[in-house]
Amino acid sequence: MVPVFKVQGYLRACLDSILSQSYGDFEIVAVDDCSPDACGRILDEYAAQDSRVIPLHLEENQGIGKARDAGALKSRGEYILFLDSDDTLAEGALQAIADRLQATGDPDILLLNHVRTYWNNRVQASAAGEMLAAAGTDVFTALERPEYLNMFAVVWNRAYRRAFYVDEHNFTFTDGIYEDALMVYKTMLTAERIAATDHVCVEYRQRRQGNSMRTPGRKHFGIFQQYARLFDFLDERPHLEPVRALLFERMASHFLFTLAREDRIVPKDRAEFFKLSAAQYKRLKPRNFVVPEGSQGIRFQLLDRGSYTAYAAVTYATSTRRDVIQRARKAKTKLGKTAYNRLYRLHLRRPVDENLAVYAAYWNRGVACNPAAIYHKAKELAPNVHGVWVVKRDAVDTVPAGVDYVVANSPRYWEVMARAKYLVNNVNFPNDFVKRPEQVHLQTHHGTPLKQMGIDQQRFPAAAKNMSFGKMLERADKWDLSLTSNQHSTEIWERVYPCAFEAVEYGYPRNDVYFKATAEDVLRIRGELGIEEGKTAVLYCPTVRDYQKGYVPRIDLERFCRELGPDYVVLVRTHYFYGGDPELEALQERGLIKDVSRYPVVEDLCLAADALITDYSSIMFDYACLDRPIVTYADDWEVYSRARGVYFDILSGQPGETPGATATSEDELIEVFRSGAWNSGRAAELRAAFRERFVQFDDGHAAERVVRRLFLGQEPSPAVVPLDERTPAPAPSALKARIVRQRTGESENERGLIQA
Template sequence: MPRFSVIVPAYQVQAYLHECLESVLSQSCPDLELIVVDDCSPDACGAIIDEFAARDARVLPVHLPENVGLGRARNAGVARASGDYLLFLDSDDTLTPDALRAVADRLKETGDPDVLVFDYARTYWTGEAVRNQAALQLTEQGPAPFRLEDRPGLLRLLMVAWNKAYRREFVEQEGFAFPPGLYEDTPWTYPVLMTAESIATLDRVCVHYRQRRLGSILRTTSERHFDVFEQYDRVFAFLEERPELAQWRPVLFRRMVHHLGIVYSRRDRLPKGSRADFLRRARAHYRRYRTPGVPVPLRARVQHVLIRFGLHHTYRTLQLASALHRRVSRRTGKLLRGLRTAALRGHYRVQRCLPLRADRAVFAADDGRGHGCDPGALETAFRELAPHIRTAWVARPEHHHTIPPGPRRLVPGSAAYWTALARSRYLVSNTGFDPGLAKRRGQVLVQTGQGTPLGHIGLDLQERPAAARGRDFARLLRDVDRWDYVLSANRHTTLTHERVHPGRYTTLEYGHPRNDVLLTAGPADVSRLRASLGIPEGTVAILYAPAHRDYRRSPYRSLDLQRIARRLGPRFVVLARGHHAYDAPLTTSCGRVVDVSDHPSVQSLCLASDALVTDYASLMFDYANLDRPIVIHTDDWEAYDAARGTYFDLRAFPPGAIARGEDELIDIFATGHWRGSRSAQLRAAFRERFCPHDDGRAAERVVRRVVLGETELPPVVPLGERRPVPSAASALTREPLATVPHPAGAHPAAHAAALTDHL
């Protein structure tokens, strides 16, 4: 029995059918059957389907003797399906690469729910791709699976069949089937979501929804659009048969009014002269299905009034007035923004004519976030080693609380911000300043970078569009031309930067200033940090910090942290830190799993923890300076490498034990292999290659060279002579701290040997 049955009805789509079917058969999850239904198509669709069936046994062709329409063609495919889950795909659309693998992983993670809802992107004939605007409803935060009443916002998504995976037994048990008609998805999707006992979401684009230049059925002007009334009759008839679902009647009524308003107002739907008749029928449906006493949202009241009373001419007049108001508002807003921008540019030009202030320095990190990272460590070092330099920190107002006393606070885009950029001698950042910055003679720009790169950066991303996400490489090179100094922690970073960021800057291979605290902190600092995080004494704190996936809008959650904590027992605590690019936690704090995504200092979390679990985050290179255990979780290495690109195979040169799955990760900690001798050997080799200069004085060397002009800098402490503060767990017994059952049928010695192979 295959995992998936993908059902594709085909009718007059010979130009697109090849691409559609290839997108299914080339999936990295091959456990599928592809049921292609030829709806008696008059073109070459039938022959194309037979060609695919001849070369791939997973293709099941179905040829209907007469044309029955999209809904009934799907029903014919469902009747022949044998997979655990049903997926529908229109024959001019495509699955995105690895979509089924992502769906399979999410289904497993959420316990095989009745329905899994995933995302799509509209792809235009111009090549443009636009993601669904309601994608925020697909967040994977919170408990899953759930019921519709827990996430009613799902009803705001496009009500189509092809953005979901359905458990086949659930569909058969409920007797769901597609009716005939143009809007056949409506009486399928609403009942399915309302009836499902378990629903989950996948925040990933799995379908490319083709927007044809011509030929789209829904954009064809026809009286067939009157079919929408019959389909909503079916939806409300379903509610009448299921009294337990009566709570959804007001919601569906509002969705119906919204849908009718769209069909009525779109100029490409209804034939000329039929709008008044459509509005009369809409008024009848409004009165038939309205639930008295249920409030109508303020923003929808005008639409409800016009449909309720059938005010055809009033509706058209208000539409025109609304369009005019939007146009005027846009132009007015654009004018005001233009005037403000012009004023600030004029102010900046004036300030650039004034003398440069040699005692001023401006710092920024992560595009306006709080005080931290390498610029934060350098700002502190400026004040300590060069007290004659007055510092300022650029951050958005919501992050000003992270700025310590001392530096002046600047808001990006303000007049004070432009004054500081125009007249400060030193500019320090790990990303970049405003593109309007015109570097003056005598200004010194220090680019600290964002750590040792494993994934591709700079110009190497030109060949990785999923990771680049429309990055402006011309602007990148303009930024590079402004750099005077670039910081590096090792030879690998130096060689990579100088190749992918070609410029005339000087590389300072001094180490990363942000890591100084990892070498200078003491046991009292560790105790204080653990107490502030609520880590009980005698426990092992695991810091989990996965890498940013450029191609995802929400954190990649491949591990069930609650399950891991339960399996490892009370002597382990998990600190979960999501990447700041998502602005979302990895998990909810519960018991021995603590979300620390909002903690202002990742270095403090490193000091407080006893081990790091990550996949491809550059944090591993920083953490190695502590000489504490690191465990690498590489469950999706191939996908990450394909999307982002990597500079070396982490699996061949890891900083510690490697886990390829959740159970393997649990075993590594439960058996003590996470801090075994083999893990220590791997970490030592990793530190020798990537941590040669991080001895606690990197920031001092930068300030002495760049600001004080010294050439005789403090020598680097050899790796063997460094004494980073020990972790709290280093004093605990070396016996395994937890016990988990061995796999069924496996001898304990054989199981331990298998684990050793992964180290």
């Protein structure tokens, strides 16, 4: 049973971990607790593919406890296993559970082992592993083995016999958080037959952000009511008196743990929380209770005394020692700060300028990409917001006339970074940028992810290249909004950058031009590029290889151009990480290709091209907006996918994964064009499925939606135009036909080429 709420970045991994189990006799009752993101759609997608997935959509959000209740009632299996939707089942978990249930004669509860998994791939064993192993195949009650009440009190590390849980006792969760503890103790104390397995069954994800238990607020005061209910339960069952002291100690430890967590109890509420903890401690303290030894015992005594002042003093002394150590470690770094840093600190004391926006793209390479499209739309719709671009010193000459800019690390740079209300970038700002609470940071990204990104790169040394993932996440912690152009990106960014930003599914502003450009624009760009009338232009855009140094040609371009013949012209654009290539320059001088690697506007190149050849570059997702042929040339797929990691198989030929014709060798690539496969009906079918998946929110109005939300505080509008109602810029091939008809005297109106 899987309760689901706001976990779209993790839900697929959760479901896949269950569906891939070797033991297949199960059902997944997945309860969509009125999740505002795409969780409901993901559940329906999985249900359509596998009948074992049973989605249940609640009309109102009811909380995790009530969602679990609904799922338990819907379940039909002999056992219920609660799995949180951001966690995963370990390999072989269900088989291990089934084997132990059979060996122990179908107990009421089977206790399970788990591990904690962290974003940095660290795995931590549970504290209960040895105790679970010691149980062997024994069957017992909690009174017989009270030490098992010390296990982590959550419902997902145990399997419940459905008849025991639903039919015989009708267990239900209470409202509020900390509901797990109450349910765990009540079921453990009620069960007549408990067994255990030390097989690791659950992988408990430790999320950096987004865990409701790690969100501070008054809701954490609900812990007192949950434990009050537990002791009411004990009072009604005198035979449970032997475990009262143990459960009291568990309660007091839980109070102190919660109080010490800044991500649960905010400073202004600590005295009140302590006071309530002390009151409940005194009221429920068993006779002859023995206080534990050590520092924990001291805190118990302070609860008994009800002295928050003394508690705060003890806590302060401990934290002060820790802070002294941390400050000593940072002292050397602080001594090396520059005068600019002091200037920056001065500007940080000045008020934020509500009408100032800072833009940057591609590590300050110039005015480009999504930030550029947003900048131009903001000048139109929010002219009161003054935009300033951050550029490198060697990129100053590329800044268009009339665009205000600052050179990175100049005195004015520190001023605008400190005072701008809005910060827009398609990569991260530097580590030393301080994000003020009043500032709003929009991360636009610069592509749809095929290759693995963020913390997923940790598994691929060629991609990581000594990257500090901790620093990377600290930079991403500064994002307020994360812009996406499709649901795939939304899910990936949420998971690989586990931070507290909000995803905004408005489309990529840089792609607006593909729906705004006219036939005249296409012809003008082709003319500026020197593409002769009547020729088929093929744009070749290979991406960077993390496992190679420098640009390495993957096609014999001289041969390729010769084989294609004089009716084709090949535009070659290398990745911006590379400098100029002498071989490409030589081929261009001979008139064999057009080297457009330094052409400033890649969108113009896409508009001019009849077809795209690429490998793993995100340009394929943008080019798909134009609904023109895309050829995937991946001669090193096996090496690249192992060295860099990918999210799906671009060569699979499956709808939604492959955008058109494919080739894995130069000969195959040539044959793709000779045979016409590049522009075939099959290629068009694949492209249509690819567009349906990845051209979700790109419709020509993305920049407007961003500007209205970010700068004007309005609801994003207009609404996204349905895919089948969008009209991209006309393809050059259509224009060729029009030119021929114009020369023969046939009007465009007669052929239906002019649209109202």
